Amino acid sequence: MTIDLFEPAEPAAAQRYVDVxxxxxxxxxxxxxxxxxxASRVALGSRVAVPFxxxxxxxxxxxxxxxPAEGVSPRPIAGVLEDEPLFDPELLALLVEAADYYLHPIxxxxxxxxxxxRAEAVRALRASGFLESATELPGAxxxxxxxxxxxxxxxxERPARLGxxxxxxxxxxxxxxxxxxxxxxDHLKExxxxxRSLEQKGLVHTESREITADPFFRDPVASDAPPEPTSAQRAxxxxxxxxxxxxxxxxxxxxGVTGSGKTExxxxxxxxxxxxxxxxxxxxxxxxxxxxxxxRFRARFGDSIAVLHSALTEKERAVAWRALRSGAxxxxxxxxxxxxAPVRDLGIIVxxxxxxxxxxxxxxxxxxxxxxxxxxAHRAGAVCVLGSATPSLESWSLARExxxxxxxxxxRPGARAxxxxxxxxxxxxxxxxxxxxxxxxxxxxxxxxTLAAGDQAVLFLNRRGFSPSLRCEACGELETCPxxxxxLTEHRRAGLVxxxxxxxxxxIGTTCRACGQPAxxxxxxxxxxxxxxxxxxxxxxxxxxxxxDTATGASIEDVLDRVRRREIDLLVGTQMxxxxxxxxxxxxxxxxxxxxxxxFPDFRAAERTFQLLTQVAGRAGRGERPGRVIVQTYQPxxxxxxxxxxxxxxxxxxxxxxxxRELGYSPYGRLVAVRIxxxxxxxxxxxxxxxxxxxxxxxxxxxxxxxxxGPAPAPIERLRGRxxxxxxxxxxxxxxxxxxxxxxxxxxxxxxxxxxASVDVDPVSML
DNA sequence: AGCACGCCGACT
DNA sequence: GTCGGCGTGCTC
Numbered sequence: 001m002t003i004d005l006f007e008p009a010e011p012a013a014a015q016r017y018v019d020v021x022x023x024x025x026x027x028x029x030x031x032x033x034x035x036x037x038x039a040s041r042v043a044l045g046s047r048v049a050v051p052f053x054x055x056x057x058x059x060x061x062x063x064x065x066x067x068p069a070e071g072v073s074p075r076p077i078a079g080v081l082e083d084e085p086l087f088d089p090e091l092l093a094l095l096v097e098a099a100d101y102y103l104h105p106i107x108x109x110x111x112x113x114x115x116x117x118r119a120e121a122v123r124a125l126r127a128s129g130f131l132e133s134a135t136e137l138p139g140a141x142x143x144x145x146x147x148x149x150x151x152x153x154x155x156x157e158r159p160a161r162l163g164x165x166x167x168x169x170x171x172x173x174x175x176x177x178x179x180x181x182x183x184x185x186d187h188l189k190e191x192x193x194x195x196r197s198l199e200q201k202g203l204v205h206t207e208s209r210e211i212t213a214d215p216f217f218r219d220p221v222a223s224d225a226p227p228e229p230t231s232a233q234r235a236x237x238x239x240x241x242x243x244x245x246x247x248x249x250x251x252x253x254x255x256g257v258t259g260s261g262k263t264e265x266x267x268x269x270x271x272x273x274x275x276x277x278x279x280x281x282x283x284x285x286x287x288x289x290x291x292x293x294x295x296r297f298r299a300r301f302g303d304s305i306a307v308l309h310s311a312l313t314e315k316e317r318a319v320a321w322r323a324l325r326s327g328a329x330x331x332x333x334x335x336x337x338x339x340x341a342p343v344r345d346l347g348i349i350v351x352x353x354x355x356x357x358x359x360x361x362x363x364x365x366x367x368x369x370x371x372x373x374x375x376x377a378h379r380a381g382a383v384c385v386l387g388s389a390t391p392s393l394e395s396w397s398l399a400r401e402x403x404x405x406x407x408x409x410x411x412r413p414g415a416r417a418x419x420x421x422x423x424x425x426x427x428x429x430x431x432x433x434x435x436x437x438x439x440x441x442x443x444x445x446x447x448x449x450t451l452a453a454g455d456q457a458v459l460f461l462n463r464r465g466f467s468p469s470l471r472c473e474a475c476g477e478l479e480t481c482p483x484x485x486x487x488l489t490e491h492r493r494a495g496l497v498x499x500x501x502x503x504x505x506x507x508i509g510t511t512c513r514a515c516g517q518p519a520x521x522x523x524x525x526x527x528x529x530x531x532x533x534x535x536x537x538x539x540x541x542x543x544x545x546x547x548x549d550t551a552t553g554a555s556i557e558d559v560l561d562r563v564r565r566r567e568i569d570l571l572v573g574t575q576m577x578x579x580x581x582x583x584x585x586x587x588x589x590x591x592x593x594x595x596x597x598x599x600f601p602d603f604r605a606a607e608r609t610f611q612l613l614t615q616v617a618g619r620a621g622r623g624e625r626p627g628r629v630i631v632q633t634y635q636p637x638x639x640x641x642x643x644x645x646x647x648x649x650x651x652x653x654x655x656x657x658x659x660x661r662e663l664g665y666s667p668y669g670r671l672v673a674v675r676i677x678x679x680x681x682x683x684x685x686x687x688x689x690x691x692x693x694x695x696x697x698x699x700x701x702x703x704x705x706x707x708x709x710g711p712a713p714a715p716i717e718r719l720r721g722r723x724x725x726x727x728x729x730x731x732x733x734x735x736x737x738x739x740x741x742x743x744x745x746x747x748x749x750x751x752x753x754x755x756x757a758s759v760d761v762d763p764v765s766m767l
Numbered sequence: 768a769g770c771a772c773g774c775c776g777a778c779t
Numbered sequence: 780g781t782c783g784g785c786g787t788g789c790t791c
Contacts, residue, residue, distance in 0.1 A: 055768090
């Protein structure tokens with residue numbers, strides 16, 4: 001290094017500062033000085049390393065050229081962890097706004113959205129003594145797996161003389177595009193030598209690539225020819241293509257009955273976005289993310305798709321993330337959290353089954369992915385498509401107001417009629433031959449006929465366990481959870497009573513905790529008992545059960561595969577049986593007790609019941625043979641059940657909206673004000689913000705649902721030595737106000753809100 | 768989250 | 780007299 005003493009010193013450049021979000025439970029970023037030697041490598045969205053108290057942490061730059069707040073003396077950024085910014089400004093803005101809206105610490109939100117650091121970045125940091133040995137960075141050590149991918153060299157001249165196995169390999173490549181060496185081993189013995197010789201001839205090209213043993217890409221998929229759309233599909237496709245070509249952001253509600261071909265509409269719209277070299281994002285409910293669904297997209301668009309799912313390792317997730325970020329892959333498919341996938345030049349976001357409750361993250365960073373999809377698409381100037389056979393009433397009323405454009409698909413291609421639904425009034429029908437009144441005579445007969453015809457049946461019961469509660473015949477008390485006071489469910493096979501609210505479990509006792517008498521009797525029917533009764537009554541029929549107790553993750557598909565292979569005649573299950581792919585042998589669907597979801601203490605109970613019945617009914621008759629649905633209920637005249645039986649969404653939606661109006665609700669709920677009084681303004685604010693955070697994600701507690709109206713946090717006012725905080729909330733529950741108040745107070749009592757505040761809740765006005 | 772500071776109970 | 784409980788506050 002040389003120093004020229006005669007050169008005048010450079011004028012000192014003004015010190016620059018940036019805000020960095022750190023992975024801490026703190027809802028703001030911290031200001032750091034930007035050393036001039038790092039300035040060229042730091043931009044919005046960059047991942048940097050910073051000193052923080054006695055530690056060093058990785059963080060994301062959320063603002064550049066900020067001014068430090070008064071009284072703080074920023075420390076300098078210590079290093080840059082990656083050369084390229086992790087987030088583009090648009091996605092960063094979305095994440096910042098989501099963190100802000102749902103009142104969650106920005107650093108934690110960004111950490112959750114970001115991929116793991118590259119191993120070499122971690123090593124370099126550690127070598128420079130920057131990271132303490134104890135510092136865990138996500139995914140710092142994940143095994144990588146690389147695979148040899150073989151592709152045809154385009155337009156290569158073929159020598160006349162080729163071995164039969166060489167020709168076989170070339171033919172395979174022609175139909176498949178590209179193949180991994182491992183896959184070739186399934187078709188030819190010792191493929192390595194053949195590939196090597198073809199590579200020497202310049203006919204194929206090999207490339208080492210990091211790839212996963214991903215279940216979504218395990219099986220090869222033949223490419224498909226797009227089917228000719230029906231006229232209804234054509235109209236929807238034209239509307240979406242038109243919006244994509246106009247480059248105007250627009251949100252569409254695609255209302256299409258089960259089997260009406262919504263997926264084909266998504267495929268065509270996404271194809272148009274791809275033709276415009278724009279990115280696409282498809283969100284599906286957690287449970288619907290299956291290899292079959294992904295297969296349809298692979299068949300149309302090839303394997304260059306990022307499938308984001310929870311089984312990915314940190315390494316796999318980072319690979320998928322970087323492929324999207326770089327623009328090498330332009331289509332992402334995933335559940336809720338995929339809304340934060342770094343898709344470039346977003347042209348379209350599709351939210352399939354937009355009414356599905358799994359779009360709502362219930363824990364930690366509470367957010368509604370469907371709402372964020374609308375926001376993200378709007379920001380990106382992209383088209384957003386919300387698809388459902390049974391739209392949420394929020395989306396439906398927005399469509400009615402003209403805020404979303406409504407597209408309707410009413411015909412089932414191939415004119416498979418929706419199955420007829422029979423309502424069985426449990427109060428009027430004698431119990432069937434099984435002796436259990438929950439298997440009525442009509443249902444019993446229908447099951448017999450189904451089995452006799454060699455068909456399969458699905459029996460839906462939304463209650464896990466053997467019996468939902470135990471009652472003491474001596475004193476009449478129910479066995480309840482010591483922590484939650486919720487009735488304990490008997491899980492006979494596990495030998496446990498279990499609380500479905502907090503997961504408390506204890507061995508099944510014989511004596512009543514209240515009076516000590518040995519008189520506990522099971523009350524009610526769960527899937528475990530139903531399975532037993534069916535196996536006994538319809539022996540030798542093969543009965544299986546699918547619920548959270550029997551199935552975890554991949555085994556859901558395993559059970560459904562067994563049904564497809566006809567190894568099971570009767571399938572008992574909870575919600576889980578309503579989703580997933582076709583079960584063509586199922587001709588009968590029985591809903592054991594529709595009242596169950598109707599009795600839920602939630603203002604959306606009727607809506608959920610309609611959705612559930614519609615979905616479960618859609619499972620019948622998807623194959624060659626016509627389907628049939630039996631719904632058992634004690635409320636045969638309830639409008640949600642009757643509308644579901646008639647496949648009448650419009651009728652249901654109008655009745656439900658009218659019902660909510662009459663009860664003083666808006667389409668989304670009802671207005672209340674929550675007032676928090678506390679001696680300490682910061683604690684009052686903290687309590688209020690927590691309530692807002694819960695409310696924004698539509699879940700204050702299991703029993704009280706509210707959402708926030710207007711800007712929050714509202715100003716604090718001082719009143720007689722107390723600090724008063726007022727929130728405007730819209731309760732989403734029936735009956736709402738007492739429950740909302742109770743759950744807010746309960747949370748404060750639990751210390752969850754971190755303040756000993758007093759709260760009152762009063763109605764303000766109707767919308 | 769981690770870490771320091773701080774003010775009240777049982778101990779070498 | 781000190782060790783340590785975790786309540787409260789702060790970290791750029």
